[in-house]
Amino acid sequence: MIRDITIGQYYPVDSLLHKLDPRVKLIGTILYIFSLFAFSNYYGYIVAAVFLFSIIKLSKVPLKFILRGLKAVVVLFVFTATFNLFLTPGTTIFEYGFIKITIEGIITAVLMTIRLTFLILGSSLMTFTTTPNNLTDGLESLLNPLKKIKVPVHEISMMMSIALRFIPILMEETDKIMKAQMARGADFETGGLVKRAKSLIPLLVPLFVSAFRRANDLAMAMEARCYRGGEGRTKMKPLKYTRRDILAFLVLMLYIAALVVINRL
Amino acid sequence: MSIIVDKLNYIYSPGTAYQKHALKDINLEILDGEFIGLIGHTGSGKSTFIQHLNGLIKATSGGIYYNGENIYDAGFNMKSLRSKVGLVFQYPEHQLFETTVFKDVCFGPRNQGLDELQVELRAYEALKMVGIDNDLLDASPFELSGGQKRRVAIAGVLAMKPEVLILDEPTAGLDPKGRDEILEQIAKLHTESKLTIILVSHSMEDVAKYVDRLIVMNRGEIAFNDTPREVFGHYKELERIGLAAPQVTYVMNELRKRGIPVSIKATTVEEAKQEILRVMKQ
Numbered sequence: 364m365i366r367d368i369t370i371g372q373y374y375p376v377d378s379l380l381h382k383l384d385p386r387v388k389l390i391g392t393i394l395y396i397f398s399l400f401a402f403s404n405y406y407g408y409i410v411a412a413v414f415l416f417s418i419i420k421l422s423k424v425p426l427k428f429i430l431r432g433l434k435a436v437v438v439l440f441v442f443t444a445t446f447n448l449f450l451t452p453g454t455t456i457f458e459y460g461f462i463k464i465t466i467e468g469i470i471t472a473v474l475m476t477i478r479l480t481f482l483i484l485g486s487s488l489m490t491f492t493t494t495p496n497n498l499t500d501g502l503e504s505l506l507n508p509l510k511k512i513k514v515p516v517h518e519i520s521m522m523m524s525i526a527l528r529f530i531p532i533l534m535e536e537t538d539k540i541m542k543a544q545m546a547r548g549a550d551f552e553t554g555g556l557v558k559r560a561k562s563l564i565p566l567l568v569p570l571f572v573s574a575f576r577r578a579n580d581l582a583m584a585m586e587a588r589c590y591r592g593g594e595g596r597t598k599m600k601p602l603k604y605t606r607r608d609i610l611a612f613l614v615l616m617l618y619i620a621a622l623v624v625i626n627r628l
Numbered sequence: 629m630s631i632i633v634d635k636l637n638y639i640y641s642p643g644t645a646y647q648k649h650a651l652k653d654i655n656l657e658i659l660d661g662e663f664i665g666l667i668g669h670t671g672s673g674k675s676t677f678i679q680h681l682n683g684l685i686k687a688t689s690g691g692i693y694y695n696g697e698n699i700y701d702a703g704f705n706m707k708s709l710r711s712k713v714g715l716v717f718q719y720p721e722h723q724l725f726e727t728t729v730f731k732d733v734c735f736g737p738r739n740q741g742l743d744e745l746q747v748e749l750r751a752y753e754a755l756k757m758v759g760i761d762n763d764l765l766d767a768s769p770f771e772l773s774g775g776q777k778r779r780v781a782i783a784g785v786l787a788m789k790p791e792v793l794i795l796d797e798p799t800a801g802l803d804p805k806g807r808d809e810i811l812e813q814i815a816k817l818h819t820e821s822k823l824t825i826i827l828v829s830h831s832m833e834d835v836a837k838y839v840d841r842l843i844v845m846n847r848g849e850i851a852f853n854d855t856p857r858e859v860f861g862h863y864k865e866l867e868r869i870g871l872a873a874p875q876v877t878y879v880m881n882e883l884r885k886r887g888i889p890v891s892i893k894a895t896t897v898e899e900a901k902q903e904i905l906r907v908m909k910q
Contacts, residue, residue, distance in 0.1 A: 536722075546684065565725045
């Protein structure tokens with residue numbers, strides 16, 4: 364059940380995209396997201412789609428697996444589409460009481476859904492191809508300039524990588540405790556809202572206890588290895604741009620340039 | 629009364645990069661009142677397998693028959709199966725959640741829908757069975773020692789009065805004293821309460837002393853299924869799959885190699901002692 368959510372997971376295959384520097388992927392993803400909302404004509408969608416699907420092809424992550432992640436955000440899609448559908452002013456084609464559907468409404472609803480789909484696919488592709496550790500390393504390096512204004516960049520990224528690292532562990536733990544309680548006759552699936560909320564106590568109490576225990580152990584282990592923050596800390600695998608990354612930046616620039624040109628058409 | 633496992637297959641996360649064929653064509657029969665040891669290296673599929681036996685995991689293919697009924701049949705009552713086949717997970721103390729020991733043990737029987745008197749009676753009995761003293765009943769389960777917590781957790785399953793008790797590495801992380809206590813209590817449950825017991829472990833020493841039959845799993849398949857004596861005879865093969873026979877087996881084999889005519893069938897230290905004494909007297 365929980366395992367169906369594929370967003371944010373890492374998909375271990377060996378591809379060009381997996382080998383890219385995480386900073387390139389981070390910048391690329393942010394640029395791509397902005398680009399999705401920057402163009403205003405239909406050709407833009409084609410360029411964005413071609414770009415996205417060639418990147419997906421390059422990543423070697425099965426399309427089916429990526430699309431599965433969309434399931435989790437279907438509600439969001441329906442929500443935005445409905446709002447756009449009913450609340451866009453324009454030429455009315457259907458009217459019933461206070462409900463009014465316009466041509467413009469239909470068009471924006473469809474286009475908005477496409478944009479959101481691309482956005483989710485694009486950003487989940489980053490997590491599919493980048494290990495959490497790599498991702499936080501990249502983030503730390505990109506945010507480094509903020510240290511000048513006393514932002515605790517290292518601490519933030521350390522917290523992030525620990526949090527990310529613990530998601531699968533806690534998920535597994537949840538699964539285990541759930542099964543252990545089901546073996547004792549617990550029922551998580553039937554009953555009304557109150558009964559279901561109550562049935563979560565045997566799951567949540569052990570889960571919190573174990574999360575605190577793990578946090579304690581981890582803190583102890585880090586201190587035992589003399590961890591004392593980012594001051595003077597070096598990395599085993601420092602991030603370095605290679606030719607591959609420069610090439611990727613060029614491709615990215617090309618994509619942006621293509622969008623700018625097309626927007627003028 | 630028995631459990632029959634017929635050509636059971638299980639595949640984890642099919643269709644993704646994480647796909648893993650965890651169980652391959654498992655065929656097995658577990659008779660009423662047996663004491664079975666299930667042994668295998670980490671990742672051999674033993675934990676996955678036992679979760680099939682009370683329906684927590686559904687097989688990809690194959691069937692399981694509990695007392696002749698297919699547990700995958702549409703009308704089969706999974707909840708009643710779970711109270712008949714009690715499963716104690718690894719580190720069961722991690723599932724404790726109530727404010728007192730007694731209340732925690734009541735959780736299982738209460739889920740069975742018994743009346744309050746029955747629930748409390750069963751909880752009390754179960755706690756007695758695992759040797760928890762009366763003065764601990766109102767303590768918080770989180771204040772107990774590791775061994776005590778584990779016994780309370782086992783009582784939590786026993787209180788449901790299962791016919792079959794499966795324990796996944798019940799001695800993991802305990803000191804030798806705690807380990808012996810738990811194993812003795814399990815053996816007692818087998819002899820006194822006539823429970824069918826499946827003991828999962830990776831320590832041959834632990835199981836050799838108690839079980840009637842030993843099932844060795846390797847990479848999702850059953851490698852051996854015989855009495856401990858016969859299985860340990862294959863100690864060379866056991867080593868190849870990352871396991872080992874009890875140390876006694878090695879001692880006896882070595883003695884024999886050096887010309888002392890002992891039988892190599894001894895599986896426990898006590899048996900080995902008797903055998904060596906017997907040969908020495910001749």
